[in-house]
Amino acid sequence: MRAMRISALLIALLVVNGCAEPGTEEQAEEAQGIHGGWVVSEWSQPEGVLMPAERGLFLFTESGHYSMMWVPTADRPDLPEEEPSDEELAAAYMTFVANSGRYSVSGNLITYEAYMARDPAYMSGFEPMGGEGNARNLTYTLNDDGTLILEFVPDDVFQAGTRAVLRRPGE
Structure with missing residues (x-):
């Protein structure tokens, strides 16, 4: 089952890379410092509440593609070794955020559009x-x-004011 999930993720990343439009050279130059992989080292909520640095990986490519995946809770349930129930699968699914697509940068603002997402409703808006x-x-x-x-901008209906501090893997 784990191999199937990894295969699905790899296929999704290949589809995104093949279907998303590349960014312009000017955008790539402006965003140069963010290119590459980043892991989450800290989260904070608008109320100033610090959250544990649960696993998270953000990727920004020079071609204008991104992928972001993270677990927003420290209470993510383990799946049983035998066949998990629908409720157990749903609980694990709802404690994972994932989307990928294309992005652009203007000044200090990143605008991103999801081609693939864990949430089908969000993905269907592409x-x-x-x-x-x-x-x-x-x-x-x-x-x-x-x-x-x-930092998610104030008009983001899902995560306004949520802030993530990222670092390069291994640092």
């Missing part, structure tokens, strides 16, 4: 595939210590 658009925004700051801060 404009080039017939939806009305699902673009969302993050502000970003590259710090002297090598960390990257991403």
Whole structure:
């Protein structure tokens, strides 16, 4: 079952890479410092509540593609070794955030659109595939210590004010 999930993820990443439009050279130059892989080192909520740095991986490519996956809770249930129930699968599914697609940068604002997403309703809004658009925004700051801060903008209905501090893997 785990191999099937990994295979599905790899296929999704290949589809995104093949279907999403590449970013412009100017966008790639402007976003140069964010290119590559980042892991979550800290989360904070608008109320100032710090959350445990649960697993998370953010990727930004030079071609204007992104992938972001994270577990927003420390209470993610383990699946049983035998066949999990529908309730157990749903509980694990709901404690995982994943989407990928294309992004662009203007100043310190990242605008991203999901081609693939854990949430089918969010994914179906992808404009080039017939939806009305699902673009969302993050502000970003590259710090002297090598960390990257991403903050969901105030008008984001899902995560307004949520802030993630990311670092390069192994640092």
